Amino acid sequence: MAVPSPPVLDKGALRDAMRRRRRDYAASLTPETRKRLEAQLAEALDPLLFACTRVAAYFPMKDEVSCLPALERARAMGKTTALPFFADRDSRMTFRAGEPVDPGPWGILQPDAAAAIVSPDLLLIPLIVIDISGNRIGMGKGHYDRTLPGLRGAGARLVGVGWPFQLVTEQLAPDPWDVPLDGFASPDGLQEFAR
Numbered sequence: 001m002a003v004p005s006p007p008v009l010d011k012g013a014l015r016d017a018m019r020r021r022r023r024d025y026a027a028s029l030t031p032e033t034r035k036r037l038e039a040q041l042a043e044a045l046d047p048l049l050f051a052c053t054r055v056a057a058y059f060p061m062k063d064e065v066s067c068l069p070a071l072e073r074a075r076a077m078g079k080t081t082a083l084p085f086f087a088d089r090d091s092r093m094t095f096r097a098g099e100p101v102d103p104g105p106w107g108i109l110q111p112d113a114a115a116a117i118v119s120p121d122l123l124l125i126p127l128i129v130i131d132i133s134g135n136r137i138g139m140g141k142g143h144y145d146r147t148l149p150g151l152r153g154a155g156a157r158l159v160g161v162g163w164p165f166q167l168v169t170e171q172l173a174p175d176p177w178d179v180p181l182d183g184f185a186s187p188d189g190l191q192e193f194a195r
């Protein structure tokens with residue numbers, strides 16, 4: 001009798017499992033270690049920051065590696081920096097310059113509604129898991145999915161950011177709307193994917 005293969009984790013189950021792993025990992029870090037890792041991430045991103053003109057990142061949620069030191073470094077290089085902005089839960093994500101001052105509709109700090117809109121040529125993208133072809137699973141609301149085609153079309157560099165274990169060697173099955181990313185940066189370094 002044929003033995004059934006173990007069930008392949010579907011996207012939702014994989015997202016949940018990796019969110020738990022990210023939460024446990026972040027909880028295991030001392031503040032000092034975390035700070036050192038986030039400084040290492042900024043260092044890994046240095047060549048990309050140097051090469052860009054306008055970089056947009058994300059304001060970190062509790063378990064995410066922070067790009068804020070990298071944004072600070074970009075500003076010191078004279079680059080324009082931006083963060084995601086939402087008018088409400090149903091509106092499209094835009095990127096705006098300026099300090100994160102308002103808890104947006106997702107409870108994530110964002111710039112003021114009057115801050116200038118920025119079209120980034122480098123986008124640092126939060127994720128739950130990514131494979132070595134650049135296929136990404138995010139929080140599951142499609143915010144980045146809806147934004148990436150336009151930015152890719154405009155020639156922006158699209159780089160996922162996370163803790164090292166968030167890059168996995170198994171292939172993730174992309175959805176038709178998924179735009180594969182150009183690379184992945186973590187405190188362990190920057191990896192650019194073959195296109």
Ligand SMILES: Nc1nc2c(c(=O)[nH]1)N(C=O)[C@@H](CNc1ccc(C(=O)N[C@@H](CCC(=O)O)C(=O)O)cc1)CN2
Nearest residue numbers: 058059060061064084106108126127138139141143144
């Ligand atoms: N830092 C960061 N900013 C980001 C994203 C992200 O993944 N990380 N997003 C990626 O697309 C967009 C926001 N997407 C989100 C999608 C779902 C939830 C959400 O379900 N939040 C839960 C509680 C979250 C938690 O703390 O675990 C909730 O509102 O109940 C939040 C943001 C844009 N900004």
Ligand SMILES: Nc1ncnc2c1ncn2[C@@H]1O[C@H](COP(=O)(O)OP(=O)(O)OP(=O)(O)O)[C@@H](O)[C@H]1O
Nearest residue numbers: 126136137138139140141142143144145146175177
């Ligand atoms: N280009 C698009 N236009 C309209 N809806 C889209 C688009 N891309 C994705 N969606 C919708 O968004 C929902 C979430 O998509 P998905 O699970 O791929 O999100 P994700 O990439 O994990 O999350 P996120 O981009 O928010 O970090 C899906 O139900 C999908 O139908």
